[in-house]
Amino acid sequence: MLALSSLPCLPPAASTPIGAEVRRGLTSRPKTLSPWLFYDQRGSELFEAITELPEYYLTRTERGLFARCGDDILAAAGSPRLAILELGAGTAAKTGLLLQAAVRRQGSVTYYPIDISASALEHARRNISQQLPQVTVKPRVADYTTSLDVIPSSGCRRLVLYIGSSIGNFDPSQAAALLRALRRRLAPGDLLLLGVDHIKDRGTLLRAYNDAAGVTAEFNRNALLRINRDLGAAFRPRLFRHRALWNEPESRIEMHLESLVPQQVPIPALEIAIQFRRGETIHTENSYKFTPGSVCRLLARCGFSPVQDWTDPRRWFGLYLVAAA
Ligand SMILES: C[S@@+](CC[C@H](N)C(=O)[O-])C[C@H]1O[C@@H](n2cnc3c(N)ncnc32)[C@H](O)[C@@H]1O
Numbered sequence: 254m255l256a257l258s259s260l261p262c263l264p265p266a267a268s269t270p271i272g273a274e275v276r277r278g279l280t281s282r283p284k285t286l287s288p289w290l291f292y293d294q295r296g297s298e299l300f301e302a303i304t305e306l307p308e309y310y311l312t313r314t315e316r317g318l319f320a321r322c323g324d325d326i327l328a329a330a331g332s333p334r335l336a337i338l339e340l341g342a343g344t345a346a347k348t349g350l351l352l353q354a355a356v357r358r359q360g361s362v363t364y365y366p367i368d369i370s371a372s373a374l375e376h377a378r379r380n381i382s383q384q385l386p387q388v389t390v391k392p393r394v395a396d397y398t399t400s401l402d403v404i405p406s407s408g409c410r411r412l413v414l415y416i417g418s419s420i421g422n423f424d425p426s427q428a429a430a431l432l433r434a435l436r437r438r439l440a441p442g443d444l445l446l447l448g449v450d451h452i453k454d455r456g457t458l459l460r461a462y463n464d465a466a467g468v469t470a471e472f473n474r475n476a477l478l479r480i481n482r483d484l485g486a487a488f489r490p491r492l493f494r495h496r497a498l499w500n501e502p503e504s505r506i507e508m509h510l511e512s513l514v515p516q517q518v519p520i521p522a523l524e525i526a527i528q529f530r531r532g533e534t535i536h537t538e539n540s541y542k543f544t545p546g547s548v549c550r551l552l553a554r555c556g557f558s559p560v561q562d563w564t565d566p567r568r569w570f571g572l573y574l575v576a577a578a
Contacts, residue, residue, distance in 0.1 A: 342366030416448030
């Protein structure tokens with residue numbers, strides 16, 4: 254056992270979630286940051302703007318599926334009464350379509366959106382409560398990678414939505430660990446609707462993360478502004494270039510911030526300074542793409558059995574409804 258006097262003495266900010274993540278990520282080689290860092294209030298607003306971009310087909314395609322298949326999804330879920338939960342709900346803009354289908358089917362529904370961004374959840378609560386009075390909204394601010402215990406037990410069967418291609422932000426072993434942890438929180442017969450982005454031509458994929466208006470670049474650099482604000486760092490975002498690339502062997506889009514010059518960035522709250530070489534990158538996000546086979550194998554490995562799936566005419570996006578086995 255360590256004597257107290259031998260514990261390393263870290264500044265208090267180093268034990269906050271953001272301090273711990275920035276210290277871990279920027280002192281690693283290669284440098285990385287977790288994508289949850291994007292989502293402060295400004296980041297959540299920028300993500301909403303991304304979903305409206307002509308190049309960003311993901312949200313539009315998934316929303317189209319909800320509009321076309323919402324009633325089928327609720328019918329396939331089967332049970333007379335469901336409670337609906339959502340991991341990483343954001344502003345829940347698309348989810349309204351599924352909640353409407355639930356209201357058509359069962360008259361009313363309780364909806365538990367879970368997100369790390371308090372501002373996005375407040376937006377979701379306000380919009381859904383105004384537009385769908387038959388929906389009772391019970392938001393929970395939490396990190397679903399560490400706090401799945403926020404999933405409420407419920408008198409009725411639970412349908413968990415994990416949509417928007419969010420599972421793609423995790424590498425295969427992390428994704429499996431997250432789905433297994435979710436499975437352990439669920440009772441047999443509870444359901445998961447997973448929304449994933451399918452592999453498609455390289456040009457379409459790259460354009461979606463490299464939009465002409467530069468909104469994705471601003472979203473990417475917002476992580477640096479957040480570190481400046483929360484940890485007193487001195488990042489100059491314009492000295493970092495947004496880069497998105499398709500890593501074909503790994504089936505993932507990678508987002509990076511590339512240092513345009515050699516530079517040193519102090520982070521006073523962590524009592525460290527980070528050195529960058531010219532051209533060195535911070536790897537800020539992965540977005541894994543799947544085939545129908547790879548999604549089904551992942552879900553089966555994690556204790557879920559297939560119920561039904563849906564895709565759009567171009568097969569760009571998939572919705573997979575599975576039951577806790
Ligand atoms: C790509 S957006 C998707 C939002 C929405 N589900 C959609 O489909 O448009 C990811 C959302 O997950 C939230 N998020 C990211 N990491 C999270 C985590 N570890 N725990 C909880 N929420 C997280 C973000 O705040 C953001 O609202």
